[in-house]
Amino acid sequence: MKTAIITDSNSGITRELGQQWGVRIVPMPIIIENETYYEGVDLFPETFFHLLREGKNVSTSQPAPEDILTEWDGALSSGYDEVVYIPMTSGLSSSCQTALILAADYGGRVQVADNHQISVPLKNAVRDALDLAEAGLSAREIKARLEDVGMDSLIYIGVDTLEYLKKGGRVTPAAAAMGTVLGIKPLLTIRGEKLDTFAKVRGTKQCKARLLEAMKKSVAEYRARGWDIRVDASGSFDRREEEEEWRALAAQAFPGEPIQYDPLTLSIASHTGPGAFAMGISRRIPA
Numbered sequence: 001m002k003t004a005i006i007t008d009s010n011s012g013i014t015r016e017l018g019q020q021w022g023v024r025i026v027p028m029p030i031i032i033e034n035e036t037y038y039e040g041v042d043l044f045p046e047t048f049f050h051l052l053r054e055g056k057n058v059s060t061s062q063p064a065p066e067d068i069l070t071e072w073d074g075a076l077s078s079g080y081d082e083v084v085y086i087p088m089t090s091g092l093s094s095s096c097q098t099a100l101i102l103a104a105d106y107g108g109r110v111q112v113a114d115n116h117q118i119s120v121p122l123k124n125a126v127r128d129a130l131d132l133a134e135a136g137l138s139a140r141e142i143k144a145r146l147e148d149v150g151m152d153s154l155i156y157i158g159v160d161t162l163e164y165l166k167k168g169g170r171v172t173p174a175a176a177a178m179g180t181v182l183g184i185k186p187l188l189t190i191r192g193e194k195l196d197t198f199a200k201v202r203g204t205k206q207c208k209a210r211l212l213e214a215m216k217k218s219v220a221e222y223r224a225r226g227w228d229i230r231v232d233a234s235g236s237f238d239r240r241e242e243e244e245e246w247r248a249l250a251a252q253a254f255p256g257e258p259i260q261y262d263p264l265t266l267s268i269a270s271h272t273g274p275g276a277f278a279m280g281i282s283r284r285i286p287a
Contacts, residue, residue: 003082003133003142004075008063008095009039010088011122012234012262023126024071026087028267029061036061039266048266049238049274052164060267062095065102072102072110082109082139084129086146088267089116091194111143115150116192120232120262121282125150128285135287145285151192152227153282156214158187158207160275187211208246208277212253215279219254228284232260236269236276246277 007013008026018025027038030048033056037043052058068085075083085103090096096114103110117125125146132142162184185207187199198214201207215231222229233250237243247261264276 001082001136001138002080003084003137003139004080005084005086005126005129005133006071006075007086007122007126008088010118010265010267011086011126012119012265013123013126015040021126021130023130024075026063026068026071028063028265030266030270031059031061032056043266045238045263045266048269052269052274053238058270060270062093062098065098068099068102072106076109082111084111084113084133084139084142084146086113086115086117086122086125086129088118088122089190089192090114091116091192092118092190108140111139113143113146113150115146117150117153117282118190119155119264119268119278119280120234120260121153121155121230121280123262124230124232124282124284128287131287132285137287149283149285152222153191153280154218155190155278155280156187156198156211156218157190157272157276157278158185158201158204158211159272160185160204160277161273162186164271164273187214204275208249211277211279212249215281216253218281222281222283228286230260230282230284231257232262232280232282234262234264234278234280236264236272236274238274242275250279 006024009028013025027041030037032051072083085099087096087099099112103112115125129142183202185201185204186197187207187210189196189198199210201210235243235246250259
């Protein structure tokens, strides 16, 4: 039994990396001034951040059903017997529910795994799914293993500006204006299906320090449970020096930890704006 692994571009897996790993990628649509672009296809970070800083109207959408079906059918017609599709968490998008409806027509050959991940933890889930497929597990078994640990991932994310959270309706215009005047930076968490405010901190430097403090505590708690975990860092930086600074801070906070860094996907950056910084924890699934 040969099982294909498919995900969407909210995993941060580029088309090039997907080709190396043998993973098909459904690109996420991003709407800029009523024009639809596709992440990693005709929209890339340099252009995206330029347009974002110019104040262009940017929003996101879920993939069209035909785009999902193209990847599924492409895999099944090229020698694969089954498909495991791992979209971004159902808590932040309806794309997972759409995929579950579409999969009902495939007689069990397509298994949609809602393991409640996004960004680097989603990328890690894809990596684990590949190992499970290589070990001979069926699509249904892989789905079950992914969903068993899905709610155990955790992301902390801080933003440099409230402007984009205001545009997305995450904060009110009044709260955004007051927060900007006072230099308040929200520290958010994504755990499973929920995006919540973890803390409100004055100043970006203090927000980063609070994030690292929270991460250290969470990593210790996860390891106390005997879990094998990955610790990762991410960000939506369009300036190299800011990215390097955040990577250095993350490395200093966790000496000896093999921290993987990946940029936040453009879909996520649409809501956080440039300059966001994040770290996450995800459980490793043994094959």
